[in-house]
Amino acid sequence: MLPEHADVVVVGGGSCGCVLAARLSDDPQRTVLLLEEGDGFASGVPREIRDAATLPVGPESTWTTIFPAQLTERVATVVTRGRVLGGCGALNGAYFVRARPADFDAWPAGWSYDEVLPYFRAIETDTDFTGDLHGDSGPVPVSRVPADRRHPVSRSFLDAAQRAGHVPVDDLNAPGPDGVGPVPLNVRDGVRTGPLLAHLVPVLHRPNLTVATGSRVTRIVVAGGRAVGVDVIGTEGLRRVAADRVIVSAGAVRSPHLLMLSGIGPADELRRAGIDVRYDLPGVGRDFSDHPEIAIPYRYRHDLPTGVPVLETVLHTDALELRPYTVPFDSAIPGSGVTVPVLGVVATRPRSRGRIVLDPDDPYAPPLLDYRYLSDPDDRADLCDGVRLAGDLLAAMADVVADLDPAVRRGGIDDAWLTARLGTSLHLSGSCRMGDDATAVVDARCRVHGIDGLSVVDTSVFPQVPSRGPHATAVMLAHRAAGWAA
Numbered sequence: 001m002l003p004e005h006a007d008v009v010v011v012g013g014g015s016c017g018c019v020l021a022a023r024l025s026d027d028p029q030r031t032v033l034l035l036e037e038g039d040g041f042a043s044g045v046p047r048e049i050r051d052a053a054t055l056p057v058g059p060e061s062t063w064t065t066i067f068p069a070q071l072t073e074r075v076a077t078v079v080t081r082g083r084v085l086g087g088c089g090a091l092n093g094a095y096f097v098r099a100r101p102a103d104f105d106a107w108p109a110g111w112s113y114d115e116v117l118p119y120f121r122a123i124e125t126d127t128d129f130t131g132d133l134h135g136d137s138g139p140v141p142v143s144r145v146p147a148d149r150r151h152p153v154s155r156s157f158l159d160a161a162q163r164a165g166h167v168p169v170d171d172l173n174a175p176g177p178d179g180v181g182p183v184p185l186n187v188r189d190g191v192r193t194g195p196l197l198a199h200l201v202p203v204l205h206r207p208n209l210t211v212a213t214g215s216r217v218t219r220i221v222v223a224g225g226r227a228v229g230v231d232v233i234g235t236e237g238l239r240r241v242a243a244d245r246v247i248v249s250a251g252a253v254r255s256p257h258l259l260m261l262s263g264i265g266p267a268d269e270l271r272r273a274g275i276d277v278r279y280d281l282p283g284v285g286r287d288f289s290d291h292p293e294i295a296i297p298y299r300y301r302h303d304l305p306t307g308v309p310v311l312e313t314v315l316h317t318d319a320l321e322l323r324p325y326t327v328p329f330d331s332a333i334p335g336s337g338v339t340v341p342v343l344g345v346v347a348t349r350p351r352s353r354g355r356i357v358l359d360p361d362d363p364y365a366p367p368l369l370d371y372r373y374l375s376d377p378d379d380r381a382d383l384c385d386g387v388r389l390a391g392d393l394l395a396a397m398a399d400v401v402a403d404l405d406p407a408v409r410r411g412g413i414d415d416a417w418l419t420a421r422l423g424t425s426l427h428l429s430g431s432c433r434m435g436d437d438a439t440a441v442v443d444a445r446c447r448v449h450g451i452d453g454l455s456v457v458d459t460s461v462f463p464q465v466p467s468r469g470p471h472a473t474a475v476m477l478a479h480r481a482a483g484w485a486a
């Protein structure tokens, strides 16, 4: 049964929501209600979610929401995000890398690298490194695949990159030069150990914490300029729950979507969709960023092992990440249909900005993700540089690579080639940007401008996508923000 009232309602039991629910319920005097639209697990967390070598996000998965997406004007696709207790963090690649110090230059005062380092340390137990940079008692286990257990693709890539002059970097979570090295993984004994298992599951017994799955929040209730509760559809039908404080952690797509459905967002767009405007906040859903990724197909020389983490090593240059995925996606993401191995080329500092667009005929339908990838010519130039670099490295990985697309080998890629292989790293960020300018949505403490008692805590508040995967930074953010919710 849902309570009539909670001191804090957290909307969305994804990566950030799990951290918030656990940290906020540390105080036994505070009642916390976590509302998650997707499934929970009455009889234990299933194998597919625990197994770090599987990403259960294929077409058959019941733990995802599919959004229509326009990557460029001509490239239409769909984008998958987690809809399950644990959110995207329960299904993801388990690559748990921190944002780089320079990424925090875009953040408001209070979020410099030195100021966030204690929170990065607090969330982790790093089993490979100790000292001032690393945590030894946090909930998320962090480790790298040791050299003698690495997949042949990872070994070959590391060798090729080092022969090409790239610096070996053993600890990608330490500030320092770009280079090639093993990725930090939130994996323990083969189990993907994100906020669901690390933070939430251990505290589910608490009497002051209620976790309601299958519960979709349809509206934040605002009265007199203050959030006073939420409307929820779940097993009890439509219910209203009163709250002293509402924290929206519905992810970088659904958080701005929910704000808009609640009348908080760009007034013109809300009116077009027939939504009463509560507060005109033009930045909601605008100017998001995400990493464009080009998948370069090739062929293995002979069969290689499967059942390993999809990514064990990466190469970083100033504006690129090269990702030698260990297995064809079809073996890690059942039903994905990608049966050949690929090397991913990611533009890590994209300048192009996208927006989340309501369906004016049915604002409750999944909104369109309009990425506007490659709208900045420098992003295109970065990706072309990356494909050339990837071609050189694949050509040098003769022990595993049998055959490479001739266009990549010759460096003869054109626009059609590039857009045919364009995808997204699924790192959407910045759709409810933190700041104090006219288009910022939350302040530096994640409080929504103009509405009391309402915060957003998830990757939507990042000022822009970090130049690395966002997961570790999201967990750090939620850990820190929980300290402010009192």
Ligand SMILES: Cc1cc2nc3c(=O)[nH]c(=O)nc-3n(C[C@H](O)[C@H](O)[C@H](O)COP(=O)(O)OP(=O)(O)OC[C@H]3O[C@@H](n4cnc5c(N)ncnc54)[C@H](O)[C@@H]3O)c2cc1C
Residues within 6 Å of the ligand: 011, 012, 013, 014, 015, 016, 017, 035, 036, 037, 038, 055, 057, 080, 081, 082, 083, 084, 085, 086, 087, 088, 089, 091, 092, 093, 094, 095, 096, 097, 215, 216, 217, 218, 249, 250, 251, 252, 254, 255, 258, 425, 426, 427, 428, 457, 458, 459, 460, 468, 469, 470, 471, 472, 474
């Ligand atoms: C397939 C995949 C692989 C990825 N791999 C990596 C990786 O290896 N490394 C990395 O750094 N990043 C990775 N990412 C990105 C990273 O996992 C996400 O950025 C991060 O988990 C987002 O956390 P969040 O809390 O912002 O949102 P989410 O984890 O998406 O949580 C949002 C939750 O809110 C729920 N929700 C939404 N709307 C409502 C509502 N109205 N009512 C109730 N509940 C609602 C959703 O069901 C969801 O569970 C990956 C993402 C995907 C999809």
